[in-house]
Amino acid sequence: MKNRVLDQMIRSIAIVKKDVMIYYSKGPVVLMGVLWPAIMFISFAFGRGMAIENLMPGLIGVSVFFTCSAIAPVAFPWETAQRTLERLVSAPVAIWTILFGDMLASALVGIIISIVPILIAIGFGVTFTSPLVLACAIIVGSICFATMSLLLSVAPVSGPQYTQMLSTLIKFPLMFISGVFIPLSNLPAAARAISFISPLTYFTDIARYATGHGSYMPLYVDFLAIIAFTFVFWVVAVKLHNRTLPLRV
């Protein structure tokens, strides 16, 4: 059993390579990954005059969150329409293997793109007091957001526009309730309570700690919360995709 799981995980690397070649290495996707944090930075730092050291934890969070959840909701319906999903299903890989590969690819790209806001932060003199903590947060956060994006692609539709719409409807409200640009301690109690339902809240809290501002919650709570979210997202995503994937092919 253990060997079988390991065997499937190795096969999922093929899915990662495929996703990177087909989706993530495309010019517009790379450009978007770089431009998105830059635009967010300009609009908040210069447009709204926000203090850069307050802005950066949220900017890193938003960049990782949006990058990790950008492609997976589009990839499934796209591959359904192109019939390539059928090719994957007829190969000796389990449904969870396909999902695992897609998740890994999204997380990997999220980790790479996180370099952009970090470089912007360093360029504007922000000091990272706990870079290792930030690195760990980026890794577990990327995996969490990538796993969440699998849920956004569950609907068995063959047009990417449907999942994109659903994805936007969920991602933007999540960003606004997560205390991304306002520290949790400054949020009204009701807003703070709502913010706890978003994994982005915990990630931003860790990023704020890593820039020397101190976290609202103990670090281990933040990390455990992200890991718990990841676990729930994964179990639900596998269960739902097992149900909906046969409807796609």
Add this chain to the structure above:
Amino acid sequence: MVNGSTGNGLAIDVRGLTKKYGQLVAVDGISFEVNKGEFFGFLGPNGAGKTTTIRMLTGIISKSGGEARVMGYPAGSIDSKQISGVVPEQSNVYMDLTAWRNLMLTAELYRIPSSEAKMRAENLLKQLGLYERKDSPAKEYSMGMRKRLLLAVALISDPQIVFLDEPTSGLDVQSARFIRGLLRDFRQGGKTFFLTTHNMSEAAEMCNRVAIINRGKLVALDTPENLRITAGKVSLIDISFDMSVSDEALKAIPGVIRVESSQAIDTAERMKATAAMGGMGPGKMGPGMRGPGMAGRQGMGMPQAEPTEAGEKKPPSNRFRLHTEDTGEVITSLVDFSRANSLKMNILNVNPPSLEDAFVMLTGEAKREK
């Protein structure tokens, strides 16, 4: 490669396989066996359940009932997929990837060691005439090239069994021949092939045995030769005269069971002939015949149409297919008929029943029974 076979020599073992979509029964409890090394044809009209069956056997869709095993493994399991290659009817390679990358991706999904995969990919691409274009994205390939690439992708894992869903559909004659030639070559390697096709001559040429499915049920399973015999003792005589003749005149010949006329071709040819003759021509008239001369009397340069049973006008023809159980007797009668009516026979071919005739008879009978 170790397999899960119980040693019974079966590549595919299907028992009561069923697929339902709501109230619709797409595949209705079919059972058949395919021997290892066999080239097995799975025929049926559109919507008969061929592709549904192949999709269940390859694990793309789940079954609603029954049992299916591939090389001893449950169909659709990871083990059965590992030893299978699939060529779908519609291309499903990654269009943005090159042929080489498509093959490497598939090899990685099957966990073929990299060096082995590269060697196989190179050999396959050379064999399939794609090596020169190995670095071109699949989207730049013609349909024939994509079909060949699909075949390469299916064979990169050196599968024990290959499922082919209409591998030559939509291809020009040369490309279809090329694919069939390749399949014959690959067959020498002892692989089992499971082929669905509409093309009866392809099935007759390639398959050791064929199963015919109609409306989700198997209506026949035998060798192409035996199915031809099953089609009956009826032979077909294709005959063409230099003038139009009525169906009734031919039906009156002793031994003729049925007469089919090639109306459309005939009409086109008469139009050309009439135009060449300026709408007039000498007519040789005989019983039951309508010639240009008669048409000339009508001032149309066309033979007269005859009323059919339904009361519609049915134009006479000069080409026919006669169905008979007594070929010799009918040929003699046709010669006499031609002499008596001063007709010249341009073509006279005797055809034994084909697999297509067997197919039409079997699927037609099933339709009538329904």
